[in-house]
Amino acid sequence: MSLSPEVEALFDDANGDLALGELETAVDKYARCVALDPEFFDGWHALGMAQMKVGHFPEAIEAGLRTVALRPNDQLAWSSLSLFYVRAGMIAEAESAGAKAKILGWGGKIKKQE
Numbered sequence: 001m002s003l004s005p006e007v008e009a010l011f012d013d014a015n016g017d018l019a020l021g022e023l024e025t026a027v028d029k030y031a032r033c034v035a036l037d038p039e040f041f042d043g044w045h046a047l048g049m050a051q052m053k054v055g056h057f058p059e060a061i062e063a064g065l066r067t068v069a070l071r072p073n074d075q076l077a078w079s080s081l082s083l084f085y086v087r088a089g090m091i092a093e094a095e096s097a098g099a100k101a102k103i104l105g106w107g108g109k110i111k112k113q114e
């Protein structure tokens with residue numbers, strides 16, 4: 001899947017903002033990326049991580065849930081979602097997401113490939 005030039009440029013700008021510590025600006029740009037391309041896995045993942053860094057845990061979880069919906073067999077997506085849950089104090093949910101990441105790490109699958 002290729003990104004539109006607009007989404008690609010916006011994502012690169014957001015990554016630059018993140019690197020400079022301009023977290024709220026990065027959050028805004030990542031959110032615009034996924035609004036323009038709702039199937040953009042890396043955009044959702046980056047949005048979740050940036051939301052977590054600014055302390056917006058419910059929004060980070062929402063983005064994390066989107067990443068695992070887009071790629072249910074992605075270990076990083078489940079690991080990140082687990083981290084978001086931990087930061088929000090939702091330990092049971094964190095353990096469940098972490099277990100899924102472990103299953104994937106062992107070579108298992110969460111969802112059969114279609």
